Amino acid sequence: MSKPSIPIKITCPECQGCINLEVEEHSNLCMYRCQVGHTYSLQEIIKGKEVQVENHFWTIIGLLEHLETLYEQLLQERLEAQTLSASDRQNIHDRLACVARHKQIVLTLTEENTPPPLNDGDE
Numbered sequence: 001m002s003k004p005s006i007p008i009k010i011t012c013p014e015c016q017g018c019i020n021l022e023v024e025e026h027s028n029l030c031m032y033r034c035q036v037g038h039t040y041s042l043q044e045i046i047k048g049k050e051v052q053v054e055n056h057f058w059t060i061i062g063l064l065e066h067l068e069t070l071y072e073q074l075l076q077e078r079l080e081a082q083t084l085s086a087s088d089r090q091n092i093h094d095r096l097a098c099v100a101r102h103k104q105i106v107l108t109l110t111e112e113n114t115p116p117p118l119n120d121g122d123e
């Protein structure tokens with residue numbers, strides 16, 4: 001007899017595939033299995049999601065740094081070509097300040113984002 005398998009609204013931490021929750025009939029143990037077969041206990045999938053959150057924070061920080069570099073390059077190019085209007089100069093400086101502020105906020109989030117230490121659940 002097959003285990004009950006319930007689709008849930010969480011994706012696989014490894015492949016982003018759909019996940020089904022499978023409950024062992026005798027032990028009531030929950031297992032999370034994605035469409036390609038990645039399998040997790042509840043604690044393992046929480047750890048996987050914690051890693052994803054951390055990685056996404058760093059992805060955002062990287063993207064904001066890219067924007068800083070590119071806007072500074074645009075500013076420099078237009079200054080050298082003498083095509084920088086006063087309004088564009090102000091808009092680019094405003095955006096650079098905003099990007100720097102957002103980067104600091106996300107850096108603070110990464111520092112505060114500390115998953116709790118968890119035992120294996122056997123105790």
Ligand SMILES: [Zn+2]
Pocket residue numbers: 012013014015016017034035036037038
């Ligand atoms: Zn998967």
